[in-house]
Amino acid sequence: MASWLQIPKNSPFSLANIPFGIISAASSRVPAIAIGEYALNLNAFASSGGFAQLPAVQSHLSPTLNAFAALGRPVHRQVREYLQNVFRADTQFPQILKDNAALQKSALVPLSEATNHVPMQIGDYTDFYAGLNHAYNIGVLFRGHDNALQPNYKHLPVAYHGRASSVVPSGTALHRPQGQILANPAADPKVPTFSPCKKLDIELELACFISTPNDLGKPVSIDEAEDHIFGLVLMNDWSARDIQAWEYVPLGPFNAKNFGTTITPWVVLIDALEPFRATGLEPGNQESLLPYLREKKSKNCYEIPLEVELTNKGGQPTIISNSNSRNLLYSFPQMVAHHTITGCNLNTGDLLGSGTISGAEPKTQGSLLEQTNGKTPLTLADGSERMFLEDGDTIVLRGKAGTEGNYVGFGDCVGTILPPFKL
Amino acid sequence: MASWLQIPKNSPFSLANIPFGIISAASSRVPAIAIGEYALNLNAFASSGGFAQLPAVQSHLSPTLNAFAALGRPVHRQVREYLQNVFRADTQFPQILKDNAALQKSALVPLSEATNHVPMQIGDYTDFYAGLNHAYNIGVLFRGHDNALQPNYKHLPVAYHGRASSVVPSGTALHRPQGQILANPAADPKVPTFSPCKKLDIELELACFISTPNDLGKPVSIDEAEDHIFGLVLMNDWSARDIQAWEYVPLGPFNAKNFGTTITPWVVLIDALEPFRATGLEPGNQESLLPYLREKKSKNCYEIPLEVELTNKGGQPTIISNSNSRNLLYSFPQMVAHHTITGCNLNTGDLLGSGTISGAEPKTQGSLLEQTNGKTPLTLADGSERMFLEDGDTIVLRGKAGTEGNYVGFGDCVGTILPPFKL
Known part of the structure; x- marks a missing residue:
């Protein structure tokens, strides 16, 4: 899979990965994925209609990943595949991010500038x-x-x-x-x-x-x-x-x-x-x-x-x-x-x-x-x-x-x- | 210490105690104290001005005792002594509960009818x-x-x-x-x-x-x-x-x-x-x-x-x-x-x-x-x-x-x- 985003060949966060985490944005904590040298702020992504097709996800974007995780594996799989599609060179949804320079600018945070947190509220x-x-x-x-x-x-x-x-x-x-x-x-x-x-x-x-x-x-x-x-x-x-x-x-x-x-x-x-x-x-x-x-x-x-x-x-x-x-x-x-x-x-x-x-x-x-x-x-x-x-x-x-x-x-x-x- | 409330002599919850817990009230969880054979619903108590003198407490009455506990020992001591006073036969605040039959009726729940919960959100x-x-x-x-x-x-x-x-x-x-x-x-x-x-x-x-x-x-x-x-x-x-x-x-x-x-x-x-x-x-x-x-x-x-x-x-x-x-x-x-x-x-x-x-x-x-x-x-x-x-x-x-x-x-x-x- 090739991406329209420049992803270094040795990055642990290739298009085949799409891991989820929590980063700081302004003064709050938001869910994100890591891809190449960037974190995609999922709240910013969602605000611009990024999850219009997956409304269940939109209401589970919280300052920890717990609510999203609780949605269950079929949803995680669907969201990961959708985000892979969004970042693919031949994406079916170019208007969402590939051709949306404004959203790229607001939602893609260089990993070198992102503050990460423990991604989940850990009970035990x-x-x-x-x-x-x-x-x-x-x-x-x-x-x-x-x-x-x-x-x-x-x-x-x-x-x-x-x-x-x-x-x-x-x-x-x-x-x-x-x-x-x-x-x-x-x-x-x-x-x-x-x-x-x-x-x-x-x-x-x-x-x-x-x-x-x-x-x-x-x-x-x-x-x-x-x-x-x-x-x-x-x-x-x-x-x-x-x-x-x-x-x-x-x-x-x-x-x-x-x-x-x-x-x-x-x-x-x-x-x-x-x-x-x-x-x-x-x-x-x-x-x-x-x-x-x-x-x-x-x-x-x-x-x-x-x-x-x-x-x-x-x-x-x-x-x-x-x-x-x-x-x-x-x-x-x-x-x-x-x-x-x-x-x-x-x-x-x-x-x-x-x-x-x-x-x-x-x-x-x-x-x-x-x-x-x-x-x-x-x-x-x-x-x-x-x-x-x-x-x-x-x-x-x-x-x-x-x-x-x-x-x-x-x-x-x-x-x-x-x-x-x-x- | 004697109370205006009938407290059985063998009750673990005498006026000398005033333990805190969480009970069900309607469809939510509310903080309470146990006294004799009753639980005092502290939300109901607060709604009728019971904590007018202790405004810091009022904003820390939550579905677990964590927020109240985090206020620290001097506050817990003050609240306990105040509630002992409210229940004492010679209370300084008779109008709050002793002479307020309506609040007694709405806020005092028989322990035999109260549903209890784990009182705190336990981290570890x-x-x-x-x-x-x-x-x-x-x-x-x-x-x-x-x-x-x-x-x-x-x-x-x-x-x-x-x-x-x-x-x-x-x-x-x-x-x-x-x-x-x-x-x-x-x-x-x-x-x-x-x-x-x-x-x-x-x-x-x-x-x-x-x-x-x-x-x-x-x-x-x-x-x-x-x-x-x-x-x-x-x-x-x-x-x-x-x-x-x-x-x-x-x-x-x-x-x-x-x-x-x-x-x-x-x-x-x-x-x-x-x-x-x-x-x-x-x-x-x-x-x-x-x-x-x-x-x-x-x-x-x-x-x-x-x-x-x-x-x-x-x-x-x-x-x-x-x-x-x-x-x-x-x-x-x-x-x-x-x-x-x-x-x-x-x-x-x-x-x-x-x-x-x-x-x-x-x-x-x-x-x-x-x-x-x-x-x-x-x-x-x-x-x-x-x-x-x-x-x-x-x-x-x-x-x-x-x-x-x-x-x-x-x-x-x-x-x-x-x-x-x-x-």
């Missing part, structure tokens, strides 16, 4: 642990090769509830967290020290937003689960490993994760990812799952190359990891089915993280803990070394599926570490 | 584990007496993120959850079975709602923490023990808790509980805490007797436990300080559970797991036995501080177990 945020290699790598560090994966791991997508309030959009700087750590973990009796986190880490994840809700008490079946998914974003689940090590027994991570989680602001619709379906790591395992988790589709993951870049203050960017979403053992529909099997209700705007997406080889892991184990440092472009993050470090996660000119990507997921807040 | 729900005896009792079951408490337990209030979407008001019936359990936990290799939960349990807890928020990155100091608390409710954190046992390693409980959490609908303001401050279980431990958790007040818990009642279908109510909130090792202000020490932002309406409140003696535990360990059944009034809950069982939690005629209580926290949802 759940983080899964579906990255098989990550779970294995972490298991090896804690329990050795033979007992690396817990007995439940290949039977259900392990998950924990996360903190929704501190989910922030790409570009938000975060203070290094402070809390209780064991300065000398080998000591007995174990007495904690109050300290800034000394083992600040990242987690490379994908996450999905929920579109249509389910009622409390009524599970979502595996066959219907995908239709409850609005779309995907990239996510950095920042983790304070030393705080986590001390606090997490017996109820799981809490302060180690609650200080911030960064997501890309553009939601890539689930339909935009359909061409990139791929066979997962262990197709055989899928067949052994209990029926409520068993998918009819054999291709239950996506082929999306992912990368992690670290830039130290005053230094050069270094790509520290290359991974791929094929490393997830469970799909997002399986996560939805498992989450709701007890009757738990998912609401529009809920966020489900995949867990860290690591490969099996060196330089493909999605966390520093796996890459360095606090022992073998990474070497950055300027020769500096890293076990964990230092103040002033900037992390960028990137991911895009497809090929040049037709990429379906997420854009950059950026976060910089500030010094600890002065108490 | 966090559950702590601050019940010392509960943590010890569970620890004994899993690890024996010598290692019952984890090394971190007396240094920080252990917590995990909970599921906000399934917090329901007292009176909501819940389906027995279904999911993966180990039919034979001793077997190796461990292979799960799909089943309705066979070990459905309760957890007797208190919980607080957050009033004023803190910014991401800025911890709330222990000295300021209490002023971020709006008030308390009773909470039943229903728990599926067999689902929990299989899923919870390594990231904590998830499906075992996400199907429902029941709260009382009336928020007892933090100021109403001030007269019931008491010294906690281990005052010495408080002094050994890291400074960010150390409170100036030596009385860091409340004297609130609590009880658990179980009624089987067609049977009689049986009080199965008597406990007291003095069994909490950490206070709600300490939970707030710990929650935010990393920079985590709390929002108005966030809910913080205490953890299960168990005593040290038989018949004082806040969960069935502790009382029966699945081995020694409870005997109900009609002779039936219980290890865990059966379909049709109704649980009522109750708690009130103070003495006859001046009780400050929560009302009933009621939930009934329905059979599993038919898949």
